[in-house]
Amino acid sequence: MDNxxxxxxxxxxxxLPAASPARLAEVTVRQWGEGLARTWxxxxxxxAPARVGAxxxxxIGASPDEVIAADTVSIxxxxxxxxxxxxxxxRRVILTxxxxxxxxxxxxxxxxxxxxxVSLRIIPAxxxxxxxxxxxxxxxxxxxxxxGACHDLPGLTAALHAKGAxxxxxxxxxVGAVEIDLAAAGAxxxxxxxxxxxxxxxxxxxxxxxxxxxxxxxxSPLAGWMGHAAPFDFPENYAPAAGIARFLCGTPPILGLTxxxxxxxxxxxxxxxxxxxxxQALCETFIxxxxxxxxxxxxxxxxxxxxxxxxxxxxxxxxxxAAKGPADARRDLRFPLPQCAALRLRAALxxxxxCVARGGGAANxxxxxRLVD
Ligand SMILES: Cc1ncc(COP(=O)(O)O)c(C=O)c1O
Numbered sequence: 001m002d003n004x005x006x007x008x009x010x011x012x013x014x015x016l017p018a019a020s021p022a023r024l025a026e027v028t029v030r031q032w033g034e035g036l037a038r039t040w041x042x043x044x045x046x047x048a049p050a051r052v053g054a055x056x057x058x059x060i061g062a063s064p065d066e067v068i069a070a071d072t073v074s075i076x077x078x079x080x081x082x083x084x085x086x087x088x089x090x091r092r093v094i095l096t097x098x099x100x101x102x103x104x105x106x107x108x109x110x111x112x113x114x115x116x117x118v119s120l121r122i123i124p125a126x127x128x129x130x131x132x133x134x135x136x137x138x139x140x141x142x143x144x145x146x147x148g149a150c151h152d153l154p155g156l157t158a159a160l161h162a163k164g165a166x167x168x169x170x171x172x173x174x175v176g177a178v179e180i181d182l183a184a185a186g187a188x189x190x191x192x193x194x195x196x197x198x199x200x201x202x203x204x205x206x207x208x209x210x211x212x213x214x215x216x217x218x219x220s221p222l223a224g225w226m227g228h229a230a231p232f233d234f235p236e237n238y239a240p241a242a243g244i245a246r247f248l249c250g251t252p253p254i255l256g257l258t259x260x261x262x263x264x265x266x267x268x269x270x271x272x273x274x275x276x277x278x279x280q281a282l283c284e285t286f287i288x289x290x291x292x293x294x295x296x297x298x299x300x301x302x303x304x305x306x307x308x309x310x311x312x313x314x315x316x317x318x319x320x321x322a323a324k325g326p327a328d329a330r331r332d333l334r335f336p337l338p339q340c341a342a343l344r345l346r347a348a349l350x351x352x353x354x355c356v357a358r359g360g361g362a363a364n365x366x367x368x369x370r371l372v373d
Pocket of ligand 1: 104170206
């Protein structure tokens with residue numbers, strides 16, 4: 001796998017929105033510097049996780065009271081998996097896919113290690129719907145972090161719910177990049193990342209989604225004071241907040257939330273349909289360039305590749321020869337197509353054009369080093 005800084009730059013950290021530095025300076029100098037602790041209430045700092053969550057909700061087809069910005073994706077996966085296992089003790093198996101993002105696998109591994117009777121199965125994505133049953137909680141990444149391959153979220157959600165399974169979607173590589181309608185899909189649980197296509201900045205808070213009807217039944221395994229029904233009464237015993245706020249744990253990271261709010265506002269202003277259209281146009285341009293200039297270099301185009309992620313997978317012939325089946329093919333991908341937010345499209349396209357123009361360059365980075373070893 002390509003773990004270089006170049007890869008991190010394109011996929012793991014969204015661009016800096018023009019408005020972010022000034023907004024961060026304002027919150028730092030005026031709210032923090034002048035307002036000090038008063039701003040927790042006067043400046044609405046305490047309301048930030050729910051406010052930013054509500055803005056993210058509009059991008060993923062959720063209601064404002066179903067999403068909260070908090071913690072990291074890893075922690076949010078833990079919270080949701082554990083909450084479901086606690087509330088629905090018939091669930092004894094966490095099912096996830098081969099090639100899922102490592103932290104998703106590690107968190108599930110760590111969770112089952114402390115839960116006698118609960119096991120983890122990591123199986124090919126193609127077999128998940130067949131294997132799932134009423135004892136399962138399924139953890140899936142909507143868009144594959146390496147290939148850009150996109151699961152059919154509505155179709156899989158329906159199929160898995162029909163088998164009685166619960167499903168947690170990791171939207172880290174799809175939120176802000178592709179259109180998502182969780183309500184229409186009947187999805188009940190999801191997490192996602194703030195620092196990729198939401199352009200929230202390095203280490204931006206993540207978010208989690210719990211469908212309103214399910215919220216009263218679930219309790220966070222991390223019963224921190226910010227998830228309490230009355231945190232500023234300082235009671236000794238824990239009582240969860242009424243709604244999505246019960247999934248908060250500790251003090252919200254205000255500077256991170258400030259930057260995330262700016263990034264989310266850009267996606268909201270552009271509109272996910274527009275961003276998705278631009279992403280598609282970028283993809284088509286890239287494919288046309290590769291096919292024009294790198295004919296015979298050994299690439300592998302899967303036009304719909306499982307969904308809207310439009311995976312395009314140039315790979316050297318020896319890599320392709322090594323791929324044995326659909327699961328292997330999905331694992332073997334090394335050149336993910338960036339699904340950029342609108343503000344990144346021009347730079348990304350220029351970079352792709354430079355890359356392709358290097359001749360045989362489907363496997364090169366912009367600086368000329370190999371993308372594929
Ligand atoms: C699909 C996916 N899930 C989870 C994570 C980890 O997120 P965090 O660092 O916020 O825990 C990442 C990070 O890149 C990711 O790509």
